[in-house]
Amino acid sequence: MHVDAQSVAQFIKAKAIALGFDACGIARAEKLNEEESHLKVWLSKGYHAGMMWMNRNSELRVDPRLLFEGTRSIVVVLKNYAPAHYPFADRKYKIARYAMGNDYHRVVKKQLLALLDEIQQAFGKQIRGRCFVDSAPVLERVWAHRAGLGWIGKNSLLLNRHLGSYFFIGEIFLDIELAYDKPINSLCGTCTYCIDACPTGAIVAPMMVDANRCISYQTIENKSEIDEPVRNKLKGWIFGCDICQEVCPWNFRVKPHQEPAFEILPALRDLTDNQIENLTEETYNSVFARSPVKRAKYPKLVHNIRTNQKFFH
Numbered sequence: 001m002h003v004d005a006q007s008v009a010q011f012i013k014a015k016a017i018a019l020g021f022d023a024c025g026i027a028r029a030e031k032l033n034e035e036e037s038h039l040k041v042w043l044s045k046g047y048h049a050g051m052m053w054m055n056r057n058s059e060l061r062v063d064p065r066l067l068f069e070g071t072r073s074i075v076v077v078l079k080n081y082a083p084a085h086y087p088f089a090d091r092k093y094k095i096a097r098y099a100m101g102n103d104y105h106r107v108v109k110k111q112l113l114a115l116l117d118e119i120q121q122a123f124g125k126q127i128r129g130r131c132f133v134d135s136a137p138v139l140e141r142v143w144a145h146r147a148g149l150g151w152i153g154k155n156s157l158l159l160n161r162h163l164g165s166y167f168f169i170g171e172i173f174l175d176i177e178l179a180y181d182k183p184i185n186s187l188c189g190t191c192t193y194c195i196d197a198c199p200t201g202a203i204v205a206p207m208m209v210d211a212n213r214c215i216s217y218q219t220i221e222n223k224s225e226i227d228e229p230v231r232n233k234l235k236g237w238i239f240g241c242d243i244c245q246e247v248c249p250w251n252f253r254v255k256p257h258q259e260p261a262f263e264i265l266p267a268l269r270d271l272t273d274n275q276i277e278n279l280t281e282e283t284y285n286s287v288f289a290r291s292p293v294k295r296a297k298y299p300k301l302v303h304n305i306r307t308n309q310k311f312f313h
Contacts, residue, residue, distance in 0.1 A: 005176075005177050005178045005179045006179040008119075008123060008176070008178055008179075009026055009178045009179040009180075010179075011119075011122060011123075012024065012026070012075055012115070012119060012178070013025075013026075015115055015118045015119070016075075016077050016115055019111050019114055019115055019118075020079070020111055020258075020259060021077040021078065021079055021111065021115075021170075022077075022078050022079060022080045022162075022163055022167065022257075023077065023078040023149050023160060023162070023163065023167075024075065024076070024077045024078075024149075025075075025076050025144070025147030025148040025149040025181040026073055026074065026075050026076070026147055026178050026179065026180050026181055027073070027074045027076065027143050027146035027147040027148075027180055027181065028072070028073065028074075028146075028180045029064045029065055029071040029072050029073055029074050029173065030063075030065075031062055031063040031065075032061075032062040032063070032139065032142060033062075035062060035139060035142050036058075036062040038207075039058065039061065039062065039139075040058075041208075042208065043055060043058075045210075046212070047204075047208070047209065047210045047211055047212070048211055049210075049211035049212045049214075049217055049221075049222065050211075050221065050222055050223070050224075051211060051217075051221055053137075056137075057137040058137075060137040061137045061138070061139055062139070064138070064143075064173055067136065067137065067138070067173070068130045068173040070128060070175035071173040071174065071175060072174065072175055072176060072177050072178075073173075073174045073176060073177065073178040073180070074143050074146075074147065074171055074172070074173055074174070075115075075147075075171065075172040075174060075178075076140075076143050076144045076147040076149055076169065076170070076171050077108075077111075077112065077115070077169070077170045077171075077172075078144065078149055078150075078160060078163060078167040078168070078169060079104070079107075079108050079111075079167055079168040079169075079170065079257075079259065080163055080166065080167045080254075080255070080256075080257040080258070080259070081097065081098050081100075081101070081104065081166055081167060081168060081257050081259070081262050082097065082163075082164070082166035082167075082251075082254045082255070082256050082257055083097055083100050083256060083257070083262075083264055084256035085264075086100075087100075087264060087268075087269045091236075091273055092236055092273045092276075092312070093236050093237075093238050093273055093276045093277075093305065093308065094235075094236045094237045094238065094241075094242075095237075095238060095239045095240065095268070095293060096216065096237075096239060096240025096241060096242050097166060097242055097245075098166070098168070098240065098292065099239060099240060099291050099292040099293050100262065100264045100265065100268060100269075100291075101259075101261060101262035101263055101264060101265060101291070102261045102262065102265070102290045102291070103290060103291065103292050103294075104133070104134075104168045104262070104292065105133050105134065105135060105292075107259070107261045107262070108133045108168050108170045109131060109133045109170070111170075112131035112132075112133065112170045112171075112172055113131055115172065116129045116131060116172055119172075119174070123176075127174065127175065127176055128174070128175045129172050129173060129174045129175070130172070130173045131170065131171070131172050132170065132171045132172075132173070133168070133169075133170045133171075134168070134169070138171060140158075140169040140171065141156070141157065141158040141169065143169075143171060144158050144169050145158060145183050145184070146181075146183050147180075147181050148181030148182050148183060148184055149181075149184075150163075150184060151183075151184050151185065151186040151187060151188070152186070152207050153165065153186075153188055153194065153207075153248065153250075154188055154191075154192065154194055154195055154203060154206040154207060155194040155195075155198075155203055155209065155244040155245070155248070156203075156207050156208070156209045157244070157245065159187070159188070159248070159250050160250075161187065161250065162254075163254055164245070164248065164250045164251035164252075164254040165245050165248060165250065165251060166245065166251060166254060187250075188206075191249065193247040193248060193249065194244035194245075194247060194248055196247075197243050197244060197246075197247040198213075198243060198244055199215070199233040199235055199243065200213040200214070200215060200229065200230050200233050201213055202214040202215070203244065212227060212229075212230075213227075213229065213230060214241070215230065215233070215234055215235070215237050215240075215241035215243070216237075216240045216241045218230050218234075219234070219237055219238060219239055219240060219241070219296065219304045220239060220240060220295055220296055223300065225303065225307075226303070226304070226307050231307050231310070231311065232310075232311040233311075234304070234307060234308050234311070236308055236312075237304075237308075238276065238301060238304040238305050238308060239293050239296055239301065239304065265287075265290060265291060267286060267287040268287055268288070268291060268293075271287055276305055277305060277309065279298075279301065279302060279305060281298050284298045284301065285298075
């Protein structure tokens with residue numbers, strides 16, 4: 001069955017929305033020459049901190065055709081996670097908004113696989129595809145930008161004019177030619193709210209974040225003690241950090257997500273500052289069982305809490 005690239009692209013986008021995604025765009029799979037230069041500069045300055053895997057497989061990161069042989073098109077989806085109410089806004093300790101509900105890897109991956117199945121059912125099982133959600137050497141924000149879904153903000157996050165930056169990104173690599181979307185120019189203008197608001201100065205230049213100074217990196221990816229320059233500037237964050245997103249004007253009027261799986265977990269919603277300060281392993285296991293917070297093991301989360309306690313005034 002022959003169907004033109006434009007029709008298939010329109011089908012994919014319509015199905016993506018029907019399956020629960022909030023936006024969908026498509027980019028041509030090709031080597032990312034300009035982005036490769038940016039990545040090399042970032043790595044050469046040591047801004048990847050302890051994320052040594054960023055140094056590995058760099059050739060796969062900049063050429064998706066090496067990651068999944070035969071890739072010709074990259075379907076990119078956005079999945080809103082903005083909560084209707086953020087329960088930690090007025091509390092001493094804070095957890096990033098993306099970790100309020102069920103682990104997004106499973107939720108988004110399941111919907112991506114359903115979308116791939118829809119494509120194969122409609123246009124033939126011979127179509128090959130592979131799904132990714134924050135779990136492979138894929139420059140997700142770059143592909144989302146190329147797929148016309150937004151622009152890279154000065155805090156290095158993808159910004160969408162309707163969704164702000166509170167969303168997950170997923171991809172399907174496909175071995176078929178499709179109609180492609182055009183990248184969007186930055187709409188940040190002269191705004192520097194994110195740069196100015198970062199308490200640790202982690203945004204060292206527009207679109208250049210030093211993970212060594214980033215609270216999100218220090219409270220999640222850094223498996224050892226939080227680095228000295230950051231310890232007294234955590235501002236109560238014990239898992240992740242939303243400061244540069246909270247001040248972004250593009251996030252001021254975003255609509256809350258409509259995904260039941262991302263509803264705030266009751267045990268997490270009801271977690272008190274006192275419970276956090278006296279967190280037992282039993283409470284940790286029961287409260288965070290289905291949350292991305294489990295990425296930070298119990299000893300790490302306790303360390304984050306204790307480090308915050310030392311510097312509360």
